[in-house]
Amino acid sequence: MIFPDLPENQAHVWRCDLDRISPSEYSVAADEHARAAKFHFERDKNRFLAGRGVLRQLLANYLNVSAEDLKFVVNSHGKPDLPENLQDNSHALRFNISHSQNHALFAFGFDFDIGVDIEFQREDFDAEKISRLANRFFTPNENRALSTLESLEKREAFFRLWTRKEALLKAVGTGVSGGLSRFEISCLSEETPRVLAPRKESKNWTLFDLEVEAEYSGALAVRAENTTEYSVCQFQFIDEPRA
Amino acid sequence: MNDTASEQIPNRSESEIIDWIAVRVANELSIAPGEVDLNQDLTTFGLDSIAVFTLTGDLAEWLDRDLRATLLWEFPTIQLLAQHLVLGNVQECDLNPRSLVSLQTGGDRFPLFCIDGAMRYRALASHLPSDQPVYGLIPEDATDGQWYSFDKIGARARHYANVIRNMQPHGPYHVAGLSFAGVVAFLVAQELRKDGEEVGLLTFFDTFGPGYYILPVSKRLSLHWRAWRQMDTRERAKYLAERARNRLKIQPRDQAKTLEIAQPEKYSPQLSQEEWEDEWQIDNLARRLLPAEKVYFTRMIALLRRRPKSAYYDGPAIIFVAQDEPMGFMEADTSRGWRDFMPKLQTHSVPGTHTSMIQEPRVANVARLLNEKLQEVQSSPQNSSQNS
Numbered sequence: 035m036i037f038p039d040l041p042e043n044q045a046h047v048w049r050c051d052l053d054r055i056s057p058s059e060y061s062v063a064a065d066e067h068a069r070a071a072k073f074h075f076e077r078d079k080n081r082f083l084a085g086r087g088v089l090r091q092l093l094a095n096y097l098n099v100s101a102e103d104l105k106f107v108v109n110s111h112g113k114p115d116l117p118e119n120l121q122d123n124s125h126a127l128r129f130n131i132s133h134s135q136n137h138a139l140f141a142f143g144f145d146f147d148i149g150v151d152i153e154f155q156r157e158d159f160d161a162e163k164i165s166r167l168a169n170r171f172f173t174p175n176e177n178r179a180l181s182t183l184e185s186l187e188k189r190e191a192f193f194r195l196w197t198r199k200e201a202l203l204k205a206v207g208t209g210v211s212g213g214l215s216r217f218e219i220s221c222l223s224e225e226t227p228r229v230l231a232p233r234k235e236s237k238n239w240t241l242f243d244l245e246v247e248a249e250y251s252g253a254l255a256v257r258a259e260n261t262t263e264y265s266v267c268q269f270q271f272i273d274e275p276r277a
Numbered sequence: 278m279n280d281t282a283s284e285q286i287p288n289r290s291e292s293e294i295i296d297w298i299a300v301r302v303a304n305e306l307s308i309a310p311g312e313v314d315l316n317q318d319l320t321t322f323g324l325d326s327i328a329v330f331t332l333t334g335d336l337a338e339w340l341d342r343d344l345r346a347t348l349l350w351e352f353p354t355i356q357l358l359a360q361h362l363v364l365g366n367v368q369e370c371d372l373n374p375r376s377l378v379s380l381q382t383g384g385d386r387f388p389l390f391c392i393d394g395a396m397r398y399r400a401l402a403s404h405l406p407s408d409q410p411v412y413g414l415i416p417e418d419a420t421d422g423q424w425y426s427f428d429k430i431g432a433r434a435r436h437y438a439n440v441i442r443n444m445q446p447h448g449p450y451h452v453a454g455l456s457f458a459g460v461v462a463f464l465v466a467q468e469l470r471k472d473g474e475e476v477g478l479l480t481f482f483d484t485f486g487p488g489y490y491i492l493p494v495s496k497r498l499s500l501h502w503r504a505w506r507q508m509d510t511r512e513r514a515k516y517l518a519e520r521a522r523n524r525l526k527i528q529p530r531d532q533a534k535t536l537e538i539a540q541p542e543k544y545s546p547q548l549s550q551e552e553w554e555d556e557w558q559i560d561n562l563a564r565r566l567l568p569a570e571k572v573y574f575t576r577m578i579a580l581l582r583r584r585p586k587s588a589y590y591d592g593p594a595i596i597f598v599a600q601d602e603p604m605g606f607m608e609a610d611t612s613r614g615w616r617d618f619m620p621k622l623q624t625h626s627v628p629g630t631h632t633s634m635i636q637e638p639r640v641a642n643v644a645r646l647l648n649e650k651l652q653e654v655q656s657s658p659q660n661s662s663q664n665s
Contacts, residue, residue: 068407072383074314075306078323134325153327167334171346200326210326211350 037095038269042125043262045143047150047244047254048092050271052084053136059273060087061101085138088271089131092140096127111208130204137247140271146264147257149205151197155249161185164192173218175230180221187223193251195221198241202229202255205239227253240264289340294359297339301332302355315356318383319349353382361443376440377412384408386655387477389451390441392465393458401635404644409651414440434464438472441465449477451651455635459484459596466590478654479619480647481596483631486615589618595650597643598626599634623650 040046057080062070066086073079087101093116094101106114116127125144132139134154141150161184168177176195183191198219203212218231219241227241237258244252245268256264289297295315303310306322313322319329329349337344340362345351352358378395380402388410391398395413402411414437441450450469454462459481466476508516598613612624625646629639 072318072321074317074322078321081323153325156327163331166338167331170334170337171330196327209350210330211347214330214346 038267040096040142040144042144043264045141045148045242045254045256045264045266047142047252047266047268048088048140048271049246049268050084050088050138050140051136052081052088052133052138055084055088055273057083057087060084061090061104062086063102063105081133081136081138085131085133088138089129089140092142092271093127093129096142109207111211113204113207113209130201132201132204132252134250137250139244139246139252141254143256146259147205147207149201149203149255150244150253151200151204152244152246152250152252153193153197153200155189155193155251159189159192161188164188168192171214173215173231175218176221183222190251191221191223194223194227194243194253195219197251197253198227198243198255201253202239202241205255205257242266244268289363291359291363294340294362295355298332298336298355298358301335305332313355316354316385318353319355320353351377351379353379357444360446376414376436377444378415380411380413381405381407382410384410386410386651387449387451388412388445389453389480389651390414390437390444390465391458392437392452392454392462394455397455397632398453398635400637400640401644401647404641405648409648412444431464434461434468437461437465438468441469442472442474448475449654450474451478451480451654452476453478453480453482453647454484455482456484456631460486463590466592470590470592476590476592478651479590479592479594480650481594481613481615482635482643483597483599483613484615485613486618591620593650593654594619594622595647596622596624597634597646598624599631600626600628601630601633 038046060083062083063086066083070079070082070086073082090101090104093099093104097104097116105117107117108114113130116129118126127142127144128146128148129140129142130148130150131141132151134152137152137154139150139152141148164180168180172180172195180188180191180195198221199214199217200210202217202219203209203214206212217229217235220226220228220230227243229236229239229241240256240258242254242256244254244266246252254266258264296310299310299313299315302313302319302322302324305324305328306313319332324332330346333344333346333349348361349358352361380391380395380399384407386409389402389405389412391401391411391413393414395415398411398413405411441452448469450466452462452465452469454460462479462481463484466479469476505513505516594615596612596615598611611626612619612622615622616624625643627634627639627643627646629635633639635643
């Protein structure tokens, strides 16, 4: 595989179907196996291991190290990161992963906080259910924006909003447990993806909607330093285990 | 949120709540409700954030009660959640959701509750066995600037005791605190005992107790000299800088001053957990407070000393004393002045300074010793009164 270069103001997002990966072909650490063992279903265990295996493979390529040498540290909310000693002195590779059912996204960037999210647009999320949830947990403005929409449009907007939000909260480092209403985010199809409130946070973050499989939503959030313009490149990861 | 919660307290029992959630989870996963392990983290069933969030929403509707969107992240197993919802009926309004931060979940051992912080205990949690749950308790409200006011320390200890009991209704309780937080842990232990509950283990990380006193100047100088002789140039420079900083810093002389330094410079409800958490405040404060012997000893210790000796703690306790802390100004005592007040105190002198002792790499050793003690305590009945 020819591996793409990652410029400073760019983010890379890899898509991957985890059910097409055989975890045993990839390097996964003992503690990751231990974590996988906690899953109730074999399917989730395999997806977790496949996710970690692919993550290690991709990180190894970006950092030019071997996949089994990679170690992770986690913050208090469980977001993994690379320890400092694995990083080149001048640049720190940051990453984030997300999966929904069998589809996963792996996001990478140098020197900026990054968060990614993918969600399957569940069919049981009808207009009524979305209204109830939004009313309960989203900000009044988000709730209002969603309430203008009907059926399918509403579902799409809900998942658009959710993935943008979760990607952002993951970039912040807290994940959803940091509070869903901490940021107010645009969700209508004609709006650019961005943070609406708190206003002073708005310019700190760049949000992207991602190209994902049909019936899924995906979003990426990066912390925007200064006025740098960020771009995102998407790739498909195909099972190509180490020799 | 509080309005609804206090207006209408739903009359659902713990087992009703458990059944309801188990059925919901089972439906979501297309398995039998009996297959759902009540003590397993819900994420181990492969439930993603949207599913968890939806479950919380439906549960709120069923209970006809406001619930925080993040509730299931705070109480990640069905058992914990149900327990919280039942016990929380009374206390929910008083408890800040962010008082309790889980550092390690899973396992059926009694949790270790660490006082006044979460991040600072993270390394410790990671070195304890995975079946030892660990929680950090963080100050309820940093906005009123009163959380390090000595007059409120009793109220704070009571609050923590409530948060702990909300999580774990009955003892034995394991409570721990680093430095000054150890004093708070001590008061929390007393509150729990006042409730008629058993305290399993009280743990101090380099906490100074009531038996400590400041040495006369001549003795202090000689101890400084002894420490000085053992240092290399870099350590000496650091030592001097530290002393100079201690001298130059405004020493909190009275209540008002103490409040002022305890107040975060900036506060907004939008702060992230890390920012919001007490980390820099406590560390800054400890840095100022500990050298500011006057405040610590005259106020805090006086507060403890006012209590009769018999009111002190006679349960199992352990203290880790930082070997490398140049405490030139105080009497050397391997129990940091607690010995006379806690007959069952076990002391360990461990490498590291006041703060580095429970950080990497030193923390591994501390965690090992603490785990041994926790196991010892958990495997034997503690209070002689409970033997009968």
